[in-house]
Amino acid sequence: MSLILTDFQLAHYTTFGFIQLKEVLNDNEMKTITREFELGLQSARKNSPEVEDSSQLQWSSLKTEFPVTAGLIEDPRICGVAEQLIGKDAIPVFSNGNRWVANTSWHPDSPNVELRCVKIACYLQTVNSDSGALRVIPGSHKPELNQEITNLLKESNPNLNEIPSHVCDSEPGDIIAFDNRLFHAAIGTSKDKRQLTMNFMQTPKTNNAHLESKNLANQIIEVYDLTKAPTPYYSPEWASNPSQNQRRQRSIDWLKSMNML
Numbered sequence: 001m002s003l004i005l006t007d008f009q010l011a012h013y014t015t016f017g018f019i020q021l022k023e024v025l026n027d028n029e030m031k032t033i034t035r036e037f038e039l040g041l042q043s044a045r046k047n048s049p050e051v052e053d054s055s056q057l058q059w060s061s062l063k064t065e066f067p068v069t070a071g072l073i074e075d076p077r078i079c080g081v082a083e084q085l086i087g088k089d090a091i092p093v094f095s096n097g098n099r100w101v102a103n104t105s106w107h108p109d110s111p112n113v114e115l116r117c118v119k120i121a122c123y124l125q126t127v128n129s130d131s132g133a134l135r136v137i138p139g140s141h142k143p144e145l146n147q148e149i150t151n152l153l154k155e156s157n158p159n160l161n162e163i164p165s166h167v168c169d170s171e172p173g174d175i176i177a178f179d180n181r182l183f184h185a186a187i188g189t190s191k192d193k194r195q196l197t198m199n200f201m202q203t204p205k206t207n208n209a210h211l212e213s214k215n216l217a218n219q220i221i222e223v224y225d226l227t228k229a230p231t232p233y234y235s236p237e238w239a240s241n242p243s244q245n246q247r248r249q250r251s252i253d254w255l256k257s258m259n260m261l
Helices: 007-016 027-047 067-074 079-086 143-156 207-226 246-257
Strands: 018-021 057-060 091-100 104-107 117-123 134-136 166-168 175-179 184-186 193-201
Touching (some): 007 079, 027 057, 027 067, 027 091, 067 091, 067 193, 067 246, 079 117, 079 193, 091 207, 091 246, 134 175
Antiparallel strands (some): 057 091, 091 193, 104 184, 117 175, 117 193, 134 166, 134 184
């Protein structure tokens, strides 16, 4: 079932760089996703036994052992939202499980100028201003404000909570979609904050956008290396696309073009 955004939601995203959508995934789905998350977490811990509770753990969910989670980037309620925000030919780029243990400093995910990307986040437990909820600086995806904030952080090095922001309180099943250029952070993160992140990019249509998509591919691999994510990142069964899903195929074609598959 598709999730149709209203004109106001579309305008909100364009103006502020993010939208929050409540109760997109139901309780039964979240129970299954939580079980799959536990399997991913166990695999990540075995792959990095020295990390334990001292650092972020991350893994790719695009594997057959995580069928429900892997299917989210093809789901009309998730990918369909991305398609409404950045174009009908939006490419699913990754789907990750993340176990966080510390605050996250203010940062955008991407410096891209021409390539539009949207990240969709879903938390597996209740998060608010005191427990690591996503904080965003509305409008900071726009170049002028983005540069001003970059300069401010570099020159003043303020505390995380000194920056005015919007706190995206969230319950399991809610999703938050935000522009990859948007400044965001998290304060009050517990030792076991659980999050799914899914990223989508518009199909590159210019030489610069193609170059930025290559930079994005490199960034993904660098983060997997940094977090010691279990390999392979994409299972052969998932990449065979037995159901011939068009959204998955867009992802597979891009990953192959970037030599990631």
